[in-house]
Every structure is written in structure tokens, then in C-alpha cells.
Amino acid sequence: MNFIWLEDFLALASSGNFSRAAEERHTSQPAFSRRIRALEEWLGAALFDRSSQPARLTDVGEWFVGVANDLINRVERVPGEARQVAEASSVTLRIASTHALSFTFLPRWLRGLESQTTLGPVQLMSDVLQRCEALMLQGQVQFVLSHAHSKAQGALDAEPYRSARIGEDQLVAVSAPDAHGHPKHQLGGSRSTAVQVLKYTEESGLGRITRAVLDRRLEAFAVQVVFTAHLASVLRTMVLDARGLAWLPQTLVQEDLDQGRLVAAASSDWNVPLEIRLYRDRELRGRAADAFWKTAAGV
Known part of the structure; x- marks a missing residue:
């Protein structure tokens, strides 16, 4: 037939x-x-x-x-x-992570988990948050790792998805220093002087957070957006080139700050506290994924 x-x-x-x-x-x-x-x-x-x-x-x-x-x-x-x-019997973990965390937090975090449990093969997909969310919604990954903020909820912050806080970070306003170690681009001086700012695009998860938390506060300043990009790593490069100031994850720029390549461009009350969250699929199939979640989330 x-x-x-x-x-x-x-x-x-x-x-x-x-x-x-x-x-x-x-x-x-x-x-x-x-x-x-x-x-x-x-x-x-x-x-x-x-x-x-x-x-x-x-x-x-x-x-x-x-x-x-x-x-x-x-x-x-x-x-x-x-x-x-096939997934139920697979030992491969499929994780989507935002670019910034892929380069900074994720390697150290996985090493820490490996001291507590045996991890099988990990398939990592690194992308902007919007694409990471789409991969989860389409069932192509089991987990998503990203920065999060209560004022910038995303598609995975609602039922039936679950998440666990596994770390913390913060966005700090940074600039290249001048010859005297002062920021070349600074927020908080004369409000009539244009401040050159580098921003994230719509697809970026950090862009979603900065828009929700900072945009209204920045209305009090003469802000000139001179460059936009998906990735924090690209904005970091542009800040190092003295193109303007940007809010970058501390996990990404701490070494630059320690060595004086970058300096704070605003007072600490402009820092944006962040959670690092691990999101999981609605149904975790297979012992490997379930064991990974229990270890990572501490449940």
C-alpha cells in the first residue's frame, strides 16, 4: 500500500x-x-x-x-x-549560549561542573540571545545560557520553560583612558556636551537589558550613538579604539580594567546588575540532560 x-x-x-x-x-x-x-x-x-x-x-x-x-x-x-x-539515549548535551558568556563564563563553569559529575560530549551553539531563544523554541537545544534581568523578560522566562540562577555579572560603563588615566568618554559631566555611546542591536540580549534599564535615564543626557553591534566583544574592541563608551559585562572587561586598558566611564550607580541564568527545555529527555540540569541548578 x-x-x-x-x-x-x-x-x-x-x-x-x-x-x-x-x-x-x-x-x-x-x-x-x-x-x-x-x-x-x-x-x-x-x-x-x-x-x-x-x-x-x-x-x-x-x-x-x-x-x-x-x-x-x-x-x-x-x-x-x-x-x-534517540535523544533519550543520547549522552550529548546541546547548549546554546550568548557570545559573551561563551567566551568568558561558560568554560570555567563547565570545568566546575566536571568536578562534581561526569559530563558527556557538549554541542555548543554560540549566538545572539534572540537566536538562542529560537533554537530552544524549535527544540534544537536542551539548554540556553544567557544574562538576564527582571526588567527585560524574554520568551524563555514564561511557562513552561524553567531556569536557574547559576552566576552573576554586571554591565559597567567603560571607556578608553586618556594620557592621564581619565576616561576619554564620560557620563556625568556637562549634560549639554554630547556623549559618544556604543550600543547593542535589537537582536542582542544585552541590548534588550540596556534598553529596559538605561534608555530612560540616558534621556537626560545629550547622547550620540556612534556605533551599534550584536556582540559585546565587538563593542569592547571599539571602546579600546576610543570610539566611545559602552556598557560591557564585567566578566568580559575585568582584565582590561585591572591593566588600565579601560577605565570606568560613569559612577557605580550606573552599573547594571545581571543574573547569569541557565534555561531548560520543557521536557528534558534522557539521563544525561536530566543529570546535567540537577547538577547545574543544584536540585
Whole structure:
């Protein structure tokens, strides 16, 4: 039995018109009629009363409508169920992480977890938060690692997704220093003097946070946005090149601050406290993913 026959049958059952059903199925009427006849021969019973126009379902045909729909629906579920079975037995952890944490926090964090439990292979996808969220929503990853702030909720902050706080960070306003070690670009001086600022784009999770927390406060200043980028690492490079000030994760710039390559460009009340959160899929399938979550989240 060919599964194409089932869709042919349902098309004809819907209209009773062989020509229309054949057109809908993108085939010629003779070929379509042969496939319907082949299905009836396979079943050993007539499905349509062809003596009337439009053709009417026989009693067997009426019964077979439900059977055909059930079979098609079952076949459509097979690939997803196969992936679930494979995932349940897989030891590979699939994690999406924002770029900034991929380079700074994640390697040290994984080393710490490895001292508590045995981790299998890890497949890391590093991207902007918007894309990381999409990967989770599409079921392509089991976990998402990102910065978070209560004023900038995302798609994974709602049910049925869960998350755990696994670290902390903060955004600090930084600038390249001048010859005297003072910031070349500073917030808090004359409010009439334009402050050159480097900002994150819409797709960036840190951009989502800075817009929610800082944009209204910055309205009191003459801010000139001179550069935008997805990545904190790109903004860091531009700040080091003295293009302006930017709010960057302390985990990314602490060494620059310690060595004087960057300096604070605003008072500490402009710092934005951040959580580092691990988000998990709605259903964790497999012992490896479940054990990883329990260790990482401390549950």
C-alpha cells in the first residue's frame, strides 16, 4: 500500500469529483483514478459509489476516512518520536549560549561542573540571545545560557520553560583612558556636551537589558550613538579604539580594567546588575540532560 493513495482518497472523499481531486493532487485524472482503484484492490472493497455524480462514499469508504486520517497523522508523528527516542539515549548535551558568556563564563563553569559529575560530549551553539531563544523554541537545544534581568523578560522566562540562577555579572560603563588615566568618554559631566555611546542591536540580549534599564535615564543626557553591534566583544574592541563608551559585562572587561586598558566611564550607580541564568527545555529527555540540569541548578 502506498501512502500517497491515502491522500488521494481523502481528496476525492472531500469533493467526490475525480477531475477536481486529480487537479488538487497535481496529477492527471487517469493516473489518479488508477491509484484510487489500486487502493480499493488492496483493501478488497469499493470505497466510492461511482454511479452518482459526485461520487459518494460507500459504507467502507465512510469507515476508511477515519482510518486514513489516523494513518497519516501517525506517520507524520514518526520522525519526531524517533528523535525523542534517540535523544533519550543520547549522552550529548546541546547548549546554546550568548557570545559573551561563551567566551568568558561558560568554560570555567563547565570545568566546575566536571568536578562534581561526569559530563558527556557538549554541542555548543554560540549566538545572539534572540537566536538562542529560537533554537530552544524549535527544540534544537536542551539548554540556553544567557544574562538576564527582571526588567527585560524574554520568551524563555514564561511557562513552561524553567531556569536557574547559576552566576552573576554586571554591565559597567567603560571607556578608553586618556594620557592621564581619565576616561576619554564620560557620563556625568556637562549634560549639554554630547556623549559618544556604543550600543547593542535589537537582536542582542544585552541590548534588550540596556534598553529596559538605561534608555530612560540616558534621556537626560545629550547622547550620540556612534556605533551599534550584536556582540559585546565587538563593542569592547571599539571602546579600546576610543570610539566611545559602552556598557560591557564585567566578566568580559575585568582584565582590561585591572591593566588600565579601560577605565570606568560613569559612577557605580550606573552599573547594571545581571543574573547569569541557565534555561531548560520543557521536557528534558534522557539521563544525561536530566543529570546535567540537577547538577547545574543544584536540585
